[in-house]
Amino acid sequence: MKKPVLAAGAATAIAAPLAYLLWKYYPRPGPVGNHAVPEPAKVVDLQRYMGRWYEQFRYDASFEEGLEAVTADYSLRPDGSVRVVNQGRSGGPHGKQHTSTAKAKLVDPATNAKLKVSFFGPFYGDYWVLDHGDDYEWSIVGEPSGRYLWVLTREAKPAARTLEELEARVRALGYDWSLVHVTQH
16 A cells, blocks of 8 residues: 555655746746737848847746846857857846857748747747848847747947837837836846
């Protein structure tokens, strides 16, 4: 009689921590903020897209919860994929720094505007460059479900007029502005 009880206890001892880790670290998307995400507006020159970007606005997601001063650094790998290094600070712009590294691969070589990004293992998520400035001074990134949105600039603190124009562009693309988090730098 003791063997089934011990087996059940052992299974619970293993399953409970695993369930907690999945709950804690598995990305949970937020609400849908755009029910009709448009196709990317322009071709992306990957060489010009590489480098540092500063997040200005985003839809909150579990993997960015509480982060400010968020940056993304992109660089081309010899195999044609893209190395992604995201950094953010918890609790404010001067808080503890957190870093995550990913690999992105092109899925639409005709435009270079659609990529798949993986931060762990074989799991990839969509990354669409929906629009960008002619000089690659800003970029609006989303994906087909409408649950994720990032607005990136080359400057940590761009002019107020630039931010207003980006807000207008995000709204014009169909995103619900009430779900937007304004990132502190």
